[in-house]
């Protein structure tokens with residue numbers, strides 16, 4: 001940690017804005033934990049150069065029990081999602097990145113998924129965690145899920161507040177990891 005404040009970047013994929021809302025709530029939680037934190041859609045971060053942070057977070061919606069694919073995002077567009085949000089997803093982005101790009105190997109993952117299949121073990125977060133691990137990142141906590149009501153949302157009541165608390169918790173966990181390594 002070379003700056004005055006620890007820092008985190010929350011990269012998210014979101015077709016209907018629910019994962020984006022969760023990402024913003026997590027940013028609020030990270031800030032409450034003392035972090036300089038920002039969220040950015042995967043459609044924009046894909047074209048930026050290296051960034052120097054202490055923690056990378058990645059969030060994505062569950063499509064077909066996994067990360068989205070071009071076909072599932074096209075499906076979402078047919079259901080009303082803005083086409084520009086479907087250009088690139090976390091699945092295509094992760095193979096392009098590694099710890100060097102962010103100045104950290106510490107990462108955390110979250111997903112959104114439909115409330116009625118909440119207990120299904122396979123989801124976007126599981127896949128993202130596996131792919132990030134393969135790229136050399138170390139997940140500091142298990143992936144966490146936030147629930148939406150159906151395909152377009154909204155988030156279930158209380159989920160944004162839970163995301164904010166999770167952001168604060170993950171910030172504290174990251175600081176503990178940094179202390180341990182020092």
Ligand SMILES: Cc1cc2nc3c(=O)[nH]c(=O)nc-3n(C[C@H](O)[C@H](O)[C@H](O)COP(=O)(O)O)c2cc1C
Pocket residue numbers: 013014015016017018019020060061062063064065066072073075076079112113114115117118148150151152153
């Ligand atoms: C093509 C498609 C497939 C989906 N498959 C699943 C699924 O397998 N499991 C699930 O829980 N939700 C599924 N959903 C619901 C999404 O998880 C939901 O749309 C998403 O969490 C909303 O987040 P977003 O607004 O950020 O896109 C699917 C949605 C779409 C559009």
